[in-house]
Amino acid sequence: MSLKDKHAIVGAATTRFGKVPGVSALAFTVEAAQLALADAGLAKDSVDAVLCKYPPSGFQGLWAHKVSEALGIQPKIAATIDQAGATNIGLVQYAMMAIEAGLIETAVCCYGDNPLSGPPGTYSKPRGPEGAYGMFGAPSGYAMIAQRHMEEFGTTSEQLGHVAVSTRAWASKNPNAHKRDPMTIADHQASRYVAEPLHLLDCCLVSDGGAAVVVTSVERAKDLNKPPVYIMGIGQHHIAWDLPQRPTLTTSGAKISGEMAFNMAGVGPQDVDVCELYDCFTVVPMITLEDYGFCEKGEGGAFVENGTTGPGGSIPMNTSGGLLSESGMAGMQLIVEAVRQLRGEGGERQVDDPEIALVSGQGGIMHSHATMILRN
Amino acid sequence: MTTQYQKPTPEINDENRAFWEGCRQGELRVQKCSNCGHIRHLSPACPQCLKAEHEWVAASGRGTVYSWIVVHQRYNRAFEEDLPYNVTIVELDEGPRMVTSLVDVENQDIKAGTPVEVVFDRVTEEITLPKFKRIG
Ligand SMILES: [Zn+2]
Numbered sequence: 145m146s147l148k149d150k151h152a153i154v155g156a157a158t159t160r161f162g163k164v165p166g167v168s169a170l171a172f173t174v175e176a177a178q179l180a181l182a183d184a185g186l187a188k189d190s191v192d193a194v195l196c197k198y199p200p201s202g203f204q205g206l207w208a209h210k211v212s213e214a215l216g217i218q219p220k221i222a223a224t225i226d227q228a229g230a231t232n233i234g235l236v237q238y239a240m241m242a243i244e245a246g247l248i249e250t251a252v253c254c255y256g257d258n259p260l261s262g263p264p265g266t267y268s269k270p271r272g273p274e275g276a277y278g279m280f281g282a283p284s285g286y287a288m289i290a291q292r293h294m295e296e297f298g299t300t301s302e303q304l305g306h307v308a309v310s311t312r313a314w315a316s317k318n319p320n321a322h323k324r325d326p327m328t329i330a331d332h333q334a335s336r337y338v339a340e341p342l343h344l345l346d347c348c349l350v351s352d353g354g355a356a357v358v359v360t361s362v363e364r365a366k367d368l369n370k371p372p373v374y375i376m377g378i379g380q381h382h383i384a385w386d387l388p389q390r391p392t393l394t395t396s397g398a399k400i401s402g403e404m405a406f407n408m409a410g411v412g413p414q415d416v417d418v419c420e421l422y423d424c425f426t427v428v429p430m431i432t433l434e435d436y437g438f439c440e441k442g443e444g445g446a447f448v449e450n451g452t453t454g455p456g457g458s459i460p461m462n463t464s465g466g467l468l469s470e471s472g473m474a475g476m477q478l479i480v481e482a483v484r485q486l487r488g489e490g491g492e493r494q495v496d497d498p499e500i501a502l503v504s505g506q507g508g509i510m511h512s513h514a515t516m517i518l519r520n
Numbered sequence: 521m522t523t524q525y526q527k528p529t530p531e532i533n534d535e536n537r538a539f540w541e542g543c544r545q546g547e548l549r550v551q552k553c554s555n556c557g558h559i560r561h562l563s564p565a566c567p568q569c570l571k572a573e574h575e576w577v578a579a580s581g582r583g584t585v586y587s588w589i590v591v592h593q594r595y596n597r598a599f600e601e602d603l604p605y606n607v608t609i610v611e612l613d614e615g616p617r618m619v620t621s622l623v624d625v626e627n628q629d630i631k632a633g634t635p636v637e638v639v640f641d642r643v644t645e646e647i648t649l650p651k652f653k654r655i656g
C-alpha cells in the first residue's frame with residue numbers, strides 16, 4: 145500500500161513573524177489554524193483531527209486538546225506529537241495514515257509559539273550532565289556537529305556562511321520575514337561566535353509566530369478554494385541517540401528519511417524544483433543536501449558556494465528565508481512556503497513554474513528527521 | 521574561607537552513583553555488560569543485548585579528542601569567568617564517548633585525534649568531574 149498522491153494539502157497559512165508581544169502560543173496556533181481553514185475554504189466543523197507540535201517555550205500535556213477547545217472543535221483524533229523540529233511533517237504523515245484508514249477525512253496540523261516575547265523555555269537549557277562542563281543550548285550541540293564536518297571533510301566557516309547569505313537574499317524578497325536586511329560573507333564572518341565554530345549568523349532566529357496546514361483526501365480536495373497540492377512522498381528517520389554515543393555526527397536521519405520519501409514519490413533530487421530544508425543552523429541544510437543526494441557526502445560545503453541555493457541559483461532553497469531569516473519557529477512555515485511556491489503565490493520570491501517541492505524537518509540535535517515531497 | 525560552587529552539578533542517582541564514587545576515588549569507571557561484555561557509559565541497559573546487569577570496571581582513562589567546541593556565549597553566570605572555554609567529546613580507548621572538557625590547553629591548540637588522559641577535578645564534596653589533558 146503506497147500513500148503516494150492520495151492526499152493533499154488544501155489550506156496553508158502563516159501568522160505575523162518576529163517580535164509580537166502580547167500573543168500567546170495558543171493564540172498564534174488558533175490564528176494559524178483559522179487562516180489555513182479560510183485558505184482552504186473549509187468550515188471548522190469539517191475538521192475531524194487536530195494535530196499539534198507542542199510549543200518549546202513551555203511543554204503542556206494535552207496541548208492538542210487545549211487547541212481543539214480554543215478552536216471550538218471536538219475532533220475524532222487530537223494528538224500532540226513530539227519529534228521536535230521534525231514534528232510538523234510527522235503530523236502530516238499521521239493525518240495521511242488516519243485518512244487512509246478511514247478514521248478521519250480532514251486534519252488541521254497547527255503550530256504556534258512566542259519564545260521571543262514570552263519565556264525562552266527549552267532553548268537554552270542544558271541537555272543533561274553536560275551542563276557541568278558548560279554545554280548549554282542547541283548551538284553547542286550543532287557546533288560539535290559542524291566541527292566534526294570540518295574535521296572530516298575540510299568544510300569551512302565561509303562555506304557555512306554561504307547558506308546564511310543565500311537564505312537572507314531570499315528573505316529580502318519576503319515582506320513577512322523577520323530579518324530582511326542584506327548579509328554578506330564578511331558580515332557572517334564578523335558576527336560574534338556563539339559556540340565556535342558557529343557564529344551568531346549560523347544560528348536560526350528566535351521568533352514569535354504560528355503556521356498551519358489542512359490535509360485531506362484527494363477526493364475531498366477537488367472542490368475547495370485552491371488547487372490541491374499533492375503529497376507524493378513522505379518519510380521519517382530517527383537517529384535518536386544523544387551526540388556522544390551516536391555512531392557518526394555527519395550523517396543525519398535525512399539519508400533514510402529521504403530515501404523513503406523519494407522512493408514513494410518515484411522521483412529523485414534531479415526532479416526537485418524547489419527545496420525548503422530545515423535550517424536551524426547553517427550546517428543542517430548542508431548535511432541534508434548531502435544525505436538527500438544533491439551532492440556526495442562531504443561535498444556540501446562546495447555545493448552551497450557561489451549562490452547555488454540563492455535567488456537565480458540552480459537549486460532554490462529556503463525561498464521564504466528559512467529558520468535563519470524568515471522565522472525561527474520549528475518548521476511548519478517551510479511546508480507552507482512549499483505550498484505557496486507550488487501554487488505560484490510566492491510573489492517577488494516566486495520560483496519559475498515549480499512542479500515538485502521538497503521539504504525537510506529536523507529536531508533535537510539532529511535526533512529526528514522527516515521529509516516530504518509535494519507536487520502541484 | 522570557601523565560596524560555594526556555583527556551576528551546575530550532575531544529579532547522583534542509583535544508576536550513576538558508582539560512576540561518581542569512582543571519580544571521587546580517582547578512577548574512571550565504565551559499565552561492562554554481564555551478559556555480552558559490551559562496554560557502555562552511563563546507560564541503564566546494554567544497547568546491544570538490552571540486559572541491565574553489569575559490573576563497573578576501571579577504564580584506562582585514556583582516549584582521543586573526537587569533537588570540540590569553544591563556548592563564547594554566556595548561558596550561565598557561573599561560567600562567565602571561563603569564557604571562552606572548551607567543551608570536548610572524548611572517545612575512550614574502551615569505546616564509549618563522553619562530554620567533558622580539556623585542561624591545560626589553549627583553545628586554538630585543540631585538534632581531533634589528540635591523545636588525552638583523564639584528570640580529576642574535585643569541585644564539591646560529592647562531585648569530582650572527570651576532565652582530560654593531552655599526553656605526549
Ligand atoms: Zn549486553
